[in-house]
Amino acid sequence: MPAARRAALSWLEREQVFKWLPFVPVQALLVFLLLPFVLLVYLSLVSWRITRGVWWHAPFVGAANFAGAVQDERFVWAVIRTFGFAAAAVPLELGLGFGLALLCRERFRGRRFYTTLFLLPMMIVPAVVGYDLSMLLIDQGPLNQILSLLAGRPVTVRWISDYRMAKAAIVGADVWQWTSLVFLIVLSGFAGLPPDPIRAARAMGASRWQIFRYVELPLLKPVLAIALVLRSMEALKIFDYPVLLTEGGPGNSTETIAVYLWRVGWDFTRVSDAAAMSLILMVVVVMYTVIAIHILRRERRQLAEEAAR
Amino acid sequence: MKRRWLVAFVRHAILLAWTAVTLIPVYWMLNTSFKHSGEWVTWPPHWFPEQPTLENYAQVLTPGSTIFELGRQTLKVLKPLWDSLFTATASALVAVALGSALAYSWARFGTGGKNYPYSVLTIRMLPPIVIAVPFLVYYVSLHLLDTYAGLILVYIATSLPYVIWMMLAFIEDVPSELESAARVMGASRFRVLSSVVLPLTVSGLVATFLFVFILNWSELLLALTLTNTQVSTIPITLNKFQSVNEGRDYGPQAAIGAIATLPVVALGFLIQKHLVKGFSFGLLRK
Amino acid sequence: MKRRALLATVLLVWSGTAGAAEVPGRTADERAINGASLKLNMLTSPFHTKALEREIPIFEKATGIGLGDLIEVGILQIQAKAMAEAVAKSGSFDFWVGDPISLPDTAEAGLARPIDEFAARGLPDVDDVVGGFAEQGRYKGKTYGLFADGDNFILVLRKDWLEKPDERQKFHAKYGWGPGCPDTYEQWAQLAEFFTRDFDGDGVPDFYGAMAYRARSWGWRWWLQRFYAKGGMPFDDAMRPLVVGKEGVEALRDYIALTRYMPKDILGWATPQAYPFYAAGHAFSIMTYPSIALAAEHPEKSTVRGKNAYCLVPGYIVSGKLVRRSIQGFGNIFYVSSYGKHAEAAYWLIQWLTSKEVSARLVTYTDSVFDPFMKSHRSDPRVIRSRTKEMVETHLRNAQVSPPLILLQGAVEYDDALDLNIQEALLGRISAEEALNRTATAWERITDQVGRTAQIEAWKALRRAFPTKNVPD
Amino acid sequence: MAGIRLAGLTKAFGASRAVDGVSLDIPDGEFVVLVGPSGCGKTTTLNMIAGLEAPTAGDVYIGGERVTDREPRDRQLGMVFQSLALFPHMSVFDNIAFPLRIRKTPPAEVRARVEAVAETVRVAPLLGKRPATLSGGEAQRVALARTIVMRPRAFLMDEPLSSLDARLRVEMRTELKRLHATLRATFLYVTHDQAEAMTMADRIVVMQYGVVQQVGPPLAIYADPVNHFVAGFFGVPPMNFVAGAFAADAGRLAFRAAGVTIVLDRPAEAVTAHDAVLGVRPEHVRLRDGTGGWTATVSLLEPLGDETIVFLDYGGATSIVATVDPDEKIAVGDRRRFMFDQDKLLFFDGTTGERILR
Numbered sequence A: 001m002p003a004a005r006r007a008a009l010s011w012l013e014r015e016q017v018f019k020w021l022p023f024v025p026v027q028a029l030l031v032f033l034l035l036p037f038v039l040l041v042y043l044s045l046v047s048w049r050i051t052r053g054v055w056w057h058a059p060f061v062g063a064a065n066f067a068g069a070v071q072d073e074r075f076v077w078a079v080i081r082t083f084g085f086a087a088a089a090v091p092l093e094l095g096l097g098f099g100l101a102l103l104c105r106e107r108f109r110g111r112r113f114y115t116t117l118f119l120l121p122m123m124i125v126p127a128v129v130g131y132d133l134s135m136l137l138i139d140q141g142p143l144n145q146i147l148s149l150l151a152g153r154p155v156t157v158r159w160i161s162d163y164r165m166a167k168a169a170i171v172g173a174d175v176w177q178w179t180s181l182v183f184l185i186v187l188s189g190f191a192g193l194p195p196d197p198i199r200a201a202r203a204m205g206a207s208r209w210q211i212f213r214y215v216e217l218p219l220l221k222p223v224l225a226i227a228l229v230l231r232s233m234e235a236l237k238i239f240d241y242p243v244l245l246t247e248g249g250p251g252n253s254t255e256t257i258a259v260y261l262w263r264v265g266w267d268f269t270r271v272s273d274a275a276a277m278s279l280i281l282m283v284v285v286v287m288y289t290v291i292a293i294h295i296l297r298r299e300r301r302q303l304a305e306e307a308a309r
Numbered sequence B: 001m002k003r004r005w006l007v008a009f010v011r012h013a014i015l016l017a018w019t020a021v022t023l024i025p026v027y028w029m030l031n032t033s034f035k036h037s038g039e040w041v042t043w044p045p046h047w048f049p050e051q052p053t054l055e056n057y058a059q060v061l062t063p064g065s066t067i068f069e070l071g072r073q074t075l076k077v078l079k080p081l082w083d084s085l086f087t088a089t090a091s092a093l094v095a096v097a098l099g100s101a102l103a104y105s106w107a108r109f110g111t112g113g114k115n116y117p118y119s120v121l122t123i124r125m126l127p128p129i130v131i132a133v134p135f136l137v138y139y140v141s142l143h144l145l146d147t148y149a150g151l152i153l154v155y156i157a158t159s160l161p162y163v164i165w166m167m168l169a170f171i172e173d174v175p176s177e178l179e180s181a182a183r184v185m186g187a188s189r190f191r192v193l194s195s196v197v198l199p200l201t202v203s204g205l206v207a208t209f210l211f212v213f214i215l216n217w218s219e220l221l222l223a224l225t226l227t228n229t230q231v232s233t234i235p236i237t238l239n240k241f242q243s244v245n246e247g248r249d250y251g252p253q254a255a256i257g258a259i260a261t262l263p264v265v266a267l268g269f270l271i272q273k274h275l276v277k278g279f280s281f282g283l284l285r286k
Numbered sequence C: 001m002k003r004r005a006l007l008a009t010v011l012l013v014w015s016g017t018a019g020a021a022e023v024p025g026r027t028a029d030e031r032a033i034n035g036a037s038l039k040l041n042m043l044t045s046p047f048h049t050k051a052l053e054r055e056i057p058i059f060e061k062a063t064g065i066g067l068g069d070l071i072e073v074g075i076l077q078i079q080a081k082a083m084a085e086a087v088a089k090s091g092s093f094d095f096w097v098g099d100p101i102s103l104p105d106t107a108e109a110g111l112a113r114p115i116d117e118f119a120a121r122g123l124p125d126v127d128d129v130v131g132g133f134a135e136q137g138r139y140k141g142k143t144y145g146l147f148a149d150g151d152n153f154i155l156v157l158r159k160d161w162l163e164k165p166d167e168r169q170k171f172h173a174k175y176g177w178g179p180g181c182p183d184t185y186e187q188w189a190q191l192a193e194f195f196t197r198d199f200d201g202d203g204v205p206d207f208y209g210a211m212a213y214r215a216r217s218w219g220w221r222w223w224l225q226r227f228y229a230k231g232g233m234p235f236d237d238a239m240r241p242l243v244v245g246k247e248g249v250e251a252l253r254d255y256i257a258l259t260r261y262m263p264k265d266i267l268g269w270a271t272p273q274a275y276p277f278y279a280a281g282h283a284f285s286i287m288t289y290p291s292i293a294l295a296a297e298h299p300e301k302s303t304v305r306g307k308n309a310y311c312l313v314p315g316y317i318v319s320g321k322l323v324r325r326s327i328q329g330f331g332n333i334f335y336v337s338s339y340g341k342h343a344e345a346a347y348w349l350i351q352w353l354t355s356k357e358v359s360a361r362l363v364t365y366t367d368s369v370f371d372p373f374m375k376s377h378r379s380d381p382r383v384i385r386s387r388t389k390e391m392v393e394t395h396l397r398n399a400q401v402s403p404p405l406i407l408l409q410g411a412v413e414y415d416d417a418l419d420l421n422i423q424e425a426l427l428g429r430i431s432a433e434e435a436l437n438r439t440a441t442a443w444e445r446i447t448d449q450v451g452r453t454a455q456i457e458a459w460k461a462l463r464r465a466f467p468t469k470n471v472p473d
Numbered sequence D: 001m002a003g004i005r006l007a008g009l010t011k012a013f014g015a016s017r018a019v020d021g022v023s024l025d026i027p028d029g030e031f032v033v034l035v036g037p038s039g040c041g042k043t044t045t046l047n048m049i050a051g052l053e054a055p056t057a058g059d060v061y062i063g064g065e066r067v068t069d070r071e072p073r074d075r076q077l078g079m080v081f082q083s084l085a086l087f088p089h090m091s092v093f094d095n096i097a098f099p100l101r102i103r104k105t106p107p108a109e110v111r112a113r114v115e116a117v118a119e120t121v122r123v124a125p126l127l128g129k130r131p132a133t134l135s136g137g138e139a140q141r142v143a144l145a146r147t148i149v150m151r152p153r154a155f156l157m158d159e160p161l162s163s164l165d166a167r168l169r170v171e172m173r174t175e176l177k178r179l180h181a182t183l184r185a186t187f188l189y190v191t192h193d194q195a196e197a198m199t200m201a202d203r204i205v206v207m208q209y210g211v212v213q214q215v216g217p218p219l220a221i222y223a224d225p226v227n228h229f230v231a232g233f234f235g236v237p238p239m240n241f242v243a244g245a246f247a248a249d250a251g252r253l254a255f256r257a258a259g260v261t262i263v264l265d266r267p268a269e270a271v272t273a274h275d276a277v278l279g280v281r282p283e284h285v286r287l288r289d290g291t292g293g294w295t296a297t298v299s300l301l302e303p304l305g306d307e308t309i310v311f312l313d314y315g316g317a318t319s320i321v322a323t324v325d326p327d328e329k330i331a332v333g334d335r336r337r338f339m340f341d342q343d344k345l346l347f348f349d350g351t352t353g354e355r356i357l358r
Helices: A003-013 A023-045 A064-071 A073-104 A111-118 A126-136 A142-151 A163-191 A195-203 A208-235 A240-245 A257-267 A271-308 B002-033 B055-061 B078-109 B116-125 B129-142 B148-172 B176-184 B189-200 B202-218 B221-226 B234-240 B250-270 B272-278 C002-015 C028-033 C046-063 C075-088 C100-108 C116-122 C165-175 C185-195 C220-229 C246-261 C264-268 C271-279 C292-296 C343-353 C356-364 C375-379 C381-387 C389-400 C411-426 C432-450 C452-463 D042-050 D092-102 D107-120 D136-148 D166-183 D194-200 D218-223 D228-233
Strands: C038-044 C065-072 C095-098 C145-149 C154-158 C285-288 C308-311 C315-318 C321-324 C332-336 D004-013 D016-026 D031-035 D057-062 D077-080 D154-158 D186-191 D203-208 D211-216 D240-249 D252-257 D260-267 D275-280 D285-288 D294-303 D308-313 D320-324 D335-340 D346-349
Touching: A003 B189, A023 A064, A023 A271, A023 B078, A023 B116, A023 B129, A023 B148, A064 A073, A064 A271, A073 A111, A073 A163, A073 A208, A073 A257, A073 A271, A073 B002, A111 A163, A111 B002, A126 A142, A126 A163, A126 A240, A126 B002, A126 B234, A126 B250, A142 B002, A163 A208, A163 A240, A163 B002, A163 B272, A195 A208, A208 A271, A208 B116, A208 B148, A240 A257, A257 A271, A257 B129, A257 C075, A257 C411, A271 B116, A271 B129, B002 B250, B055 B250, B078 B116, B078 B148, B078 B202, B078 B234, B078 B250, B116 B148, B129 B148, B129 B221, B129 C075, B148 B202, B148 B221, B176 B189, B176 D042, B176 D077, B189 B202, B189 D092, B202 B250, B202 B272, B221 B234, B221 C075, B234 B250, B250 B272, C038 C046, C038 C075, C038 C343, C046 C065, C046 C343, C046 C356, C065 C343, C075 C095, C075 C100, C095 C100, C095 C343, C100 C332, C100 C411, C116 C343, C145 C343, C154 C185, C154 C292, C154 C389, C165 C185, C185 C246, C185 C285, C220 C246, C220 C315, C220 C411, C246 C411, C246 C432, C264 C271, C271 C285, C271 C292, C292 C308, C292 C381, C308 C389, C332 C343, C343 C356, C356 C375, C356 C381, C375 C381, C375 C389, C381 C389, C411 C432, C432 C452, D004 D042, D016 D042, D016 D057, D016 D203, D016 D211, D031 D042, D031 D194, D042 D057, D042 D077, D042 D154, D042 D186, D077 D136, D092 D107, D092 D136, D107 D136, D136 D166, D166 D186, D166 D194, D186 D194, D194 D218, D203 D218, D203 D228, D211 D218, D211 D228, D228 D275, D228 D346, D240 D260, D240 D320, D252 D275, D285 D320
Parallel strands: C038 C065, C038 C095, D031 D186, D031 D203, D077 D154, D154 D186
Antiparallel strands: C095 C332, C145 C332, C154 C285, C154 C308, C315 C321, D004 D016, D004 D057, D203 D211, D240 D252, D240 D275, D252 D260, D275 D346, D285 D335, D294 D308, D294 D335, D308 D320
16 A cells, blocks of 8 residues: 555544544535525525516515515415424324334234335325325215225215315325335334333233333334424425325415415515525424424433433 | 134234225326226226226337427436436435435534534425525526536435434444444454444445435425426426326326336335334334 | 428528528527527427427428427426526526416516517518407517417307207296307306206216316416406506405306306316316316317217307396406417527527417317417318317307406416415305405505506506407407 | 553543543563453543543553554554454454454465464354354353454453353453463453452552552452552452541550450551541451450351351441351351451551551
8 A cells, every 4th residue: 555545544544534524525515505595595685586687686675575474374374284284194194103013013924015015105206196196086086986985875075175175185195105104113113122121021010001001112202203303394395295286275275385485486486585484484493493303312312321221 | 812813803904904095096006007098087987997008108118209200208207217216316325425424423423513413404304495496596506407416416415414313323323342343453444434334234224225215206396496408307207297188197197106116116125124124213222 | 281381481481581592690590590400498388298299390391490308397387487497597498388477477587588579570470360369478568479379268068968859948948048058157057057967866966067167276267257257357557456346256256156066076176187077978068278179079088079069158247238258268378588599590480380370280289288369270171170160160259358367577476366365265264255355455465566666557558458349249 | 462551641531530640561461450440440541552542641652662643453452342342244253354354364364363263262163153143151252262363462351251140250261361371462451340350460450530549469459458449449258447546545556446446566656647447358357255356246147158258246337247167156146256367457547548557
């Protein structure tokens, strides 16, 4: 090995150098992302729309765009609605995913068949799900046909044209697709449960339910926390399903943040307003993040303590 | 004995119900992809194609126009399929490499401070629409609009938080004594990574790769904004297949859906062994 | 016929430049037109692709100007994609096919390029365009695009049902007229009521009396058409919204009331669901785009081929006189991009595509949505074969009473506010008055944001494009 | 083969010092055991020697060479870890071959050397197995083999026997000693187990709070501890401590505690300290019949077979522990008299814990 190369390598090996190696490209990338963010902040402070000349000539208006955004009922509702979708979809995904994983945790005939199949939905492009559902959900479509068969009488749920059911359809699409991910996460969690505490609990005469409630569930909490944070983060970004299924309708029942901002920015050309809304959203999200981080950190700490013991 | 039979019965009943829920939309996609256009939307719905056809697949897979040869591929799925594969794979690979290196550095040396991974997580929380407009302006000035590099860069950035988070848990599961041992035995830090850390976190790497691959493979909004003619991904292409008499071209769309699902499913099955291990996020000690 | 058209085209293109012998010219456009080969990029929704893919190669053979790359996005994403290009100025497409609604915004944003100078030399076949349509490519006194798709609404009834003697008798006995093409919306409602049938008695109709669009992003146009027929105008001279008056509220109530005779799911339906539903014979009437004829008369896919009556769009009686209005349902215009590298070449291509001969061919293709818009289409046998003579006649008569959409800057936003509130009323979440009040409030804000003075000016110009005729000849 | 020298080695984590100015000279071939309670800084010291942690101050010399700034791989030390740190993804063979392969040793030589070492530590039949399938003792041997095969300049061992059961641990001690005798290499062995230190070490280094308390051969440390801590650390059962005070008794020095007074053959001026602690090993406590000494009640008996441990309640704060012959007739509740071997008594300063009156 040539001396120069050796010297370079041993320079890279030094802890103070080595530990920063991955940070250089990552920080570079983050800086690369930061510049458009600065542009976003700038745009939020001026009054620019695409139909009004070039952006660097737009007049400075200070907080006016923010005031406008807060007063924009559609925006406020889109935020509330999106959080609502997340609040409805995520617990369902967690519940279903957990329940299914619970049923699939032990070995039994057909387990492989089920676990393989249940992973399918997350592998399908959400846009495909949107189109697929637009065929399935029309009121005389296959889904209502099945429901009628099960109910033994004609059932016509207006999945995409009723104000409430359309929301349910969007939540349903999310649940259908992402329960698979939660299932996978929880199933892995079960697979990774340490056997000793469970054996100990059994030795102490705990019933199956007690073992589950007092031993397994607490041990699985960190896994559930991860699934919770992961899914709520993604659920705040719902875009494909409403765009491809309902166009945000009927009324504005399925207009999510992403859909509304797309409209304001591109269709209505009000880029500055969209920028202000984005920043407000960011504040909301950061608050949410702080809570999520709190949960994650608590779970991690708890885990570290358990590991130490 | 009777009780056990009952448990098995209930278990299979519930699991079969969810199997049906899972399979019906997938089946409907496949079913539609083999139907002639007249059967896509019918009252009542047709559960089997009356005259199964491959024309939808032919339509999306055959390059060139059927009537006039324009010397290029239009409305076809091969190019978007390739573009999607390329962008999703490249971005997932780079993101996994960078993200896991960063996670390693943070886990072992606490580089960047206590809150670093948490703050990186914020990137992922923002809906991509938030950055779409400034990104467009930015990309135009950097000549990154409508390029592979541009799309891959933004996908790397948006996947990094997940990679860091998933890999962090994994790396923390590798006892640091193993690394010390290797170093004392003469391994360089890079050799430690390749001989010890990498083999021990391979399930995590694989699962993480699949996860961000799926996310990038499916991404619609940024792709729609940041590409024009040179790059076109599967989700954008789905949007394109619309025809006059039937509005949405359900058949070809279903065919694209089936084709687009296939690589991911294949990938998923290939690495199924790693998946269950990988997605535990290393949170529980074995 | 085809050969003559080709020759005419070539001459037309050649006439745009001076010498044509050895590929002279100062710019790429000129040289291209003069014989060099040139590829133009296009942005379009997939609804137009197949027809254009067939036609443009013919132009290329004659002139060397052909189609390069194609950016296709969903029809509702055209505006967004155009706006993205207005920001990006990337020149990724030279021309595009889009809705007139996006004209004001794309013109203000500098994306749509005025083509008056080219048109002055090229003399496109605008004189043959049916009145009202040609105006749609103009904004603030300039021409930004060439009209290519006469998409105003038409009402289609099931002729076979109308002709059943017992039904005729019963209907006449009940309502004292017809049955036949309705003159007024009340009459259409009567037809809808009468012909809605529940064969199996399960409380859900199996044959629906009426269909029209009520889905988000689509339904507002059907209201606006009624509103215009009531004599309503969207704004006064100071751009104060006028939708809240009696006309608006009544039109909205009627609009909502008719929904009773439509499939329950109509709020979620657009073309993909509506056309096959009608073509499968599940509805008595449908008011929609003229391209319904392509679906309804489709030789293989339609079960109602030859069983359709094409009617003028009904109207309202306003101070004793019938007023019919048939609004532009979507319509499409070829625009030239300011940022493309080959503006002039693009112009020649779109002029060629919108010429009498080529447009007739475009209209004929059943896999695209170009609808008749020229006087000459009325007598063109190819057009008639694809759509029936009755349909083409009726459609072009409808066009005589076709008012413009709100072609002002912010058009998409005005329409979206209207659309949202109409749907809220339709869902029963707010009253008709409230819906229109909210629309007016939103419109005021939009006008103020865009700049009232400029809007007033544009509105005054637009108002002149409203039809004076109340009933077509 | 090389000796190790530490000069003022210090490691600080923030304000606290894990290792505080450790200086030590280990000649080539010596078996040194670094012993102390957990958290005393012994593992940190070992890690600094290996190069896994950088010292805050001070230097490490190996074979006379300063290696403080060298990477671990450039120090050529063999290290056995507490968890053994066998690579779970490699077979036993690959584990042992790892250090050789890193040095790009030709495959044939790798095989030969691995097999030779495997023979030495008796793991030859295990070469194809995975670490997860090995028993504790087998894993132990593999970890050793992996270290030996690289022919290090010195061996560092960080509590390598702590995961073994009691019997195996005793066996392995002997084996390690034998290995040391064969290899004649420098061994630096870290443990918290005083018995390991006593049985294996040529020299023992006792650490507490990051500071070396005493260095010396096992028996010297046992017999002649420098302070209360060292005295208490060695010996099973541990030394008895009786807290009391010095006083003058007719010009002679006397130690008084609850229930016990000892008059020493020293002048009263021999110490200045007032409070003191008396230390006496259990084997130096004598039970006797008749008179003399002090009276106590037998509160507990622990027969070990070769001897019996007797707990004596004499009225002090804690019991006095004595070891007696197993044949001694004794029962719980007996009242017995006891005495200390006067010449084996140790005294420590009551405040500082330092040995006094040596």
